[in-house]
Amino acid sequence: MILELDCGNSFIKWRVLGEDVGRVIGEGVVDSDLALLESLKGLKGLALIHCRLVSVRTAEETSALISLLTEAFGVSVVCAAPAREMSGVRNGYEEFERLGLDRWLAMLGGFHLASGACLVLDFGTAVTADFIAGDGEHLGGFICPGMPLMRNQLRTHTRRIRYGDLAAERALESLVPGRTTVEAVERGCLLMLRGFVLTQLELARSYWGEDFAVFLTGGDADLVSEIVPEARVVPDLVFVGLAMACPLS
Ligand SMILES: Nc1ncnc2c1ncn2[C@@H]1O[C@H](COP(=O)(O)OP(=O)(O)O)[C@@H](O)[C@H]1O
Numbered sequence: 119m120i121l122e123l124d125c126g127n128s129f130i131k132w133r134v135l136g137e138d139v140g141r142v143i144g145e146g147v148v149d150s151d152l153a154l155l156e157s158l159k160g161l162k163g164l165a166l167i168h169c170r171l172v173s174v175r176t177a178e179e180t181s182a183l184i185s186l187l188t189e190a191f192g193v194s195v196v197c198a199a200p201a202r203e204m205s206g207v208r209n210g211y212e213e214f215e216r217l218g219l220d221r222w223l224a225m226l227g228g229f230h231l232a233s234g235a236c237l238v239l240d241f242g243t244a245v246t247a248d249f250i251a252g253d254g255e256h257l258g259g260f261i262c263p264g265m266p267l268m269r270n271q272l273r274t275h276t277r278r279i280r281y282g283d284l285a286a287e288r289a290l291e292s293l294v295p296g297r298t299t300v301e302a303v304e305r306g307c308l309l310m311l312r313g314f315v316l317t318q319l320e321l322a323r324s325y326w327g328e329d330f331a332v333f334l335t336g337g338d339a340d341l342v343s344e345i346v347p348e349a350r351v352v353p354d355l356v357f358v359g360l361a362m363a364c365p366l367s
């Protein structure tokens with residue numbers, strides 16, 4: 119069995135694949151290394167041989183997690199590494215190793231699935247956009263705060279914006295102007311997110327007309343999917359790229 123991990127700034131996304139590749143035996147989202155171990159130990163008949171992972175965390179945090187996994191399961195762990203070029207995609211950063219590895223893998227996955235120009239939008243702690251032309255050239259991208267960062271900035275830097283998670287979820291059932299603080303903030307941030315998405319689509323159209331694919335991924339992708347009906351929501355896009363960057367044979 120293969121353990122795959124996507125270690126983002128807020129959450130670790132994990133899944134276990136069976137030897138007949140493609141079969142998902144278990145998957146989940148956890149907020150700590152220990153919670154990951156708990157989830158994995160709860161899987162019946164777990165027999166991990168390999169592990170591949172991508173991390174945008176510090177080298178220290180990543181090696182701590184790798185040590186935990188090696189001790190707990192005796193697996194060999196392979197980490198995705200930066201590259202200037204891979205699977206037909208050319209990293210567009212001036213310093214290729216500085217491009218977030220989760221972005222890079224999502225780009226590899228997107229370009230592979232699209233076989234052509236694509237716009238990859240990832241909605242996690244941060245929101246990222248990356249533009250890959252039909253010849254595989256990465257034109258660059260954008261980074262801005264995601265929903266969790268936007269709402270937490272408001273909660274942290276104002277004195278009268280305070281509300282709980284349940285109220286936040288309910289507030290997004292409609293997008294008419296808010297009549298409570300939680301509605302005003304949650305809807306305001308979501309509209310900012312959607313505005314960002316529409317701007318990215320305009321830019322992509324200016325490059326490629328209608329001849330491009332749009333991929334939405336990351337934990338908050340569902341918040342914007344209805345305004346991009348043509349987009350493919352691919353929650354495991356980073357894992358698609360991870361398998362390409364870290365083949366097991
Ligand atoms: N099962 C889940 N657990 C935690 N967050 C989730 C889950 N499903 C969706 N989300 C949303 O995903 C967002 C985090 O996205 P994610 O892509 O995991 O971020 P990151 O990669 O930066 O850690 C949170 O703001 C939350 O709203």
Ligand SMILES: CC(C)(COP(=O)(O)O)[C@@H](O)C(=O)NCCC(=O)O
Nearest residue numbers: 126127174216217218242243244261
């Ligand atoms: C942009 C990111 C913070 C996104 O992280 P995430 O929201 O997925 O946790 C991450 O890809 C990162 O740390 N990138 C390095 C900076 C860059 O890509 O330019």
Ligand SMILES: [K+]
Nearest residue numbers: 126220242336
């Ligand atoms: K991510």
